[in-house]
Amino acid sequence: MTAPLHEARPAGPGRALPDTQQGMRRRNLARVLHTVGAEGPLSRAQVASRIGLTRAAVSTLVDELIRSGLVEELGPERPGRVGRPGSALAVSGRGPAGVGAEVGVDHLAACVVDLRGEVRARAVRHGTNRGRPPEPVAEELTGLIRQVVAKAEQLGLWPAGLAVAVPGLIARDGRTVVRAPNLDWHDTDLGALLPAGLPLTVDNEANLGALAELWLGDDTPRDFLHVSAEIGIGAAVVVDGRLLRGTRGFAGELGHVPVEPEGPRCPCGGRGCLEQYAGEEAVLRAAGLEPGEDRVGLLAARAAEGDEKVRRALHDAGTALGVALTGAVNLLDPEAVVLGGALAALAPWLLPSLRAELARRTAGPACPVSVSRLGPEGPLLGAAHAVVRAVLDDPAAVAERG
Amino acid sequence: MTAPLHEARPAGPGRALPDTQQGMRRRNLARVLHTVGAEGPLSRAQVASRIGLTRAAVSTLVDELIRSGLVEELGPERPGRVGRPGSALAVSGRGPAGVGAEVGVDHLAACVVDLRGEVRARAVRHGTNRGRPPEPVAEELTGLIRQVVAKAEQLGLWPAGLAVAVPGLIARDGRTVVRAPNLDWHDTDLGALLPAGLPLTVDNEANLGALAELWLGDDTPRDFLHVSAEIGIGAAVVVDGRLLRGTRGFAGELGHVPVEPEGPRCPCGGRGCLEQYAGEEAVLRAAGLEPGEDRVGLLAARAAEGDEKVRRALHDAGTALGVALTGAVNLLDPEAVVLGGALAALAPWLLPSLRAELARRTAGPACPVSVSRLGPEGPLLGAAHAVVRAVLDDPAAVAERG
Known part of the structure; x- marks a missing residue:
């Protein structure tokens, strides 16, 4: 294990939420955040009407999302509307962000994507990785990751997780490269070679490319x-x-x-x-x-x-x-x-x-x-967006640790 | 449309449940029913500890399931346990049941399966259906269905839905046979030719055979x-x-x-x-x-x-x-x-x-x-069990209409 990259406040990607009052609150937090992300800027009243909850319930949820740095207020809406002027809400361009990285046969890359889906930092190194052992490749990739995280932190972002694209078969543990014939890697615990302290997922490059296509195509x-x-x-x-x-x-x-x-x-x-x-x-x-x-x-x-x-x-x-x-x-x-x-x-x-x-x-x-x-950028973008999606799908996990 | 088979109290198979108090109650009803079905007989206290709800909450849910005829009390548990003796609960062998039917190339069949998964009535007719038009085949199948439903009603069961297995491509509307080459049927609205008044699904025989394998294998x-x-x-x-x-x-x-x-x-x-x-x-x-x-x-x-x-x-x-x-x-x-x-x-x-x-x-x-x-019985059993599963997955739909 290498040294922690960051005092992490990790999101819990893909966790099953219990069917209780608490679970319902968590799911409703996600619905508010998704709605603001997909259709914002929106007022609290607009969010309430979109998702079929009361204005009061939505206000409580929004306050929690604002406290966790996931949503921000853009200032009062334009006047002339009926009722008390609301403040337009948008997903934050600061706060938690997704770190994506890629081990290609002929390159390494890393990037940071914010909750709005924008790429805020990026680093690439060209040169073949064929036949190189995993350790020096992972070390070099870690260097690129630290570089983009440092840049992102200057912009007020913090890494909520790291996903890494690899051209090979990845075990369902999300960290072991079972076989990557073009790198000549076999049964490599890549997770152990990458920065500790961040929730980490290693995935097949075609999988992450497909997710990028689904989300961004x-x-x-x-x-x-x-x-x-x-x-x-x-x-x-x-x-x-x-x-x-x-x-x-x-x-x-x-x-x-x-x-x-x-x-x-x-x-x-x-x-x-x-x-x-x-x-x-x-x-x-x-x-x-x-x-x-x-x-x-x-x-x-x-x-x-x-x-x-x-x-x-x-x-x-x-x-x-x-x-x-x-x-x-x-x-x-x-x-x-x-x-x-x-x-x-x-x-x-x-x-x-x-x-x-x-x-x-x-x-x-x-x-x-x-x-x-998306062409060859797909897997790298898919990796970073996979982390962002995990935050959007369960914002309470970030809020609790944020 | 033929005449209604039955004054139906249909289940709503596969409906998405809203994420509200009401939705949570419906999901918890299903969890109680599934638990009793999979592990029963169980007392209310045992159900509560299995699914992580309070004894009081479970009692309310159980009362509702008993009122709808989905769960029955088997009488007091054996004495000697600590606390007030509870009554053992089991899924009912009366009440709603699934009707399955099959159009084979060389036979027709129908059966009724109760919520416990037992076949309670069955009827088969041998003889080729190759090149026969859909109308007489559906009429003959309807005869078999009426026969098994009449038998089931004598046993205190009522049909919650009908699923029909067909050797062909079925449209996602769950009623149109797009192509069944070995019957020589094309774009046939089989749903319109079968008994009205029951929730109906037509599905591919391989699909229903696979579900039977999943549930009964x-x-x-x-x-x-x-x-x-x-x-x-x-x-x-x-x-x-x-x-x-x-x-x-x-x-x-x-x-x-x-x-x-x-x-x-x-x-x-x-x-x-x-x-x-x-x-x-x-x-x-x-x-x-x-x-x-x-x-x-x-x-x-x-x-x-x-x-x-x-x-x-x-x-x-x-x-x-x-x-x-x-x-x-x-x-x-x-x-x-x-x-x-x-x-x-x-x-x-x-x-x-x-x-x-x-x-x-x-x-x-x-x-x-x-x-x-399961061999050749698979698709027919899969059809009847598909209806039973729909009831177990959303018992509230039956309860509301029962």
Whole structure:
């Protein structure tokens, strides 16, 4: 364990609230905060009418949120309204904030997002992490985290929690990296290597990218399949606005869905897995390119220049994605498929064959496929917003400790 | 609409309860009823200690449940305990009950299940429904339903709702059969053809079979994939004890997951779908058998006799199931796969190749595959129990109308 980062006043993410008077108060605090966040600035009376509680009940709840630094008063409303002038309420731009961090194969990053959803501090370090042991990577990441937290504290914010995106399978304990093949990490307790004193969650990058899409995307439906790629191909299944995690936390392994039952061997133990056709290395090989630092950039640049071999390789990868997604769509019946991460950058050359394959295998209208606008930023933003959401969902936990 | 079956006092299944004093009372009624159902007979004091409410609060709730006929007193507890003797409480074997019905390809059935989960009335009619229009089938089914309801009423029960299992895709309205290929039904409002006056749900047979497995199976986990077959191959995904239905209600179409991307054409529009390798007709064809009335029985009998061609056909079907399930397991990370319906009867000849294929494609331990003990009864039981669960989940809805 490293030294505490901060005298933490942590939020309790995702705790079940008991069904008592006290539990009801906690849930109503969350409803007031969510309403002010989603529709503010609002007066107390407007909040009361939105959520169907009395003005008096809402006032008590608002006072508590103001005392905890979660809500602030913007000053009196414009005059001319009937009744005593109220003061407009808004979610605070100071107080608790979410810290997000990311271990990428070729970069490290950290950021702080306030309760309004704005990024207030950010730090990035480029350079490969392939084959580096977890300890120096975590140390470097801790440096970036301390840097963004220090900046945020100057702005009157304090970290309510830390979430870290990793390109690998994460155990349901939310701290152990079971397998991250492109980092060559196995059974690594990453939680133990990161700053102590803050509530911490380590999660798969595709999961956090999908949450970012859900929360920050344009008209993202509440049931969708998010497909992303850095080196491997990951996916995340969102059902009714919630991540489907799976028993071990390993759901969404689209990269290992068989596409050709007797195709080439895959390191996972299978044969003909999607990654053997649409993974970055397979595509580079098919395109006749050498893997370098910015593989996706290289593929996109060559495809844009009209390189036929690269275009053919991406076309075939799109077809393989279409076969695997046909199976996924049949199983899950999502409202949409969203391509994120590296796949978003390659979408112009993947999408036509991917969509054709889905359509060819579907009697009715095929599931729509769209491209994320968040691109490679998704997982980092998803991480920070996951902490912010936990505060908004149970503000009493912060209030008690604040 | 046909004439009302009964002066109904319907339960409101799955309604969201408001977060108010009244909502809290409704949820606590459900908690008391669930506790008595799961652990009864219990005294009021035991219920209070189980759910963490005061004895006085529990007494008020219990009185309400007794007045509505949902709970009954079994008489005084055995003496010798400390304090005033309490009366043991149990869920009532009279009062509201669930009516389940099933449209099978080769049969129709109906049953009534009481709040204790016991089947109190049952009626079956054998004979094919292939190519019959929905109207006469619904009329015949209505006859069976009236028969079991009349029997149940003699026993002091009254129907709280009706759920109907159908082998096809059901719209999320819970009444329209969008497509049932083996009945040759399309866009059929089955709800309009069934007895009026009762809350009604039409659902896919694989979904209801999975719920039966969840509620009645031996140690069924809360995250599993249920695979069943009558003529086609259906599946249902259960996540944290809840069915994953999909946007249109079509989730679980395992039969149309591609197994060989350039395999034979499938009526669904695809190519090389699982049903082309493991569907009943494909297996009969591969085994060199003519489709008759009891296809599964024929396959099982021949395989048991040692018919090599039939065994080979089932072996190959198991392999194809293994390929499709590898994809499903990678996407969903379930705790187990359960084979139900017709697949349960053929399990001895399907399982070895199915398990081998899953293991061959998995680096770590493969997902365990088990066989349902409910067999072909699953969907019918699941239907009746779905109604019973709705009553147990919101007893206030019944109490208000009872």
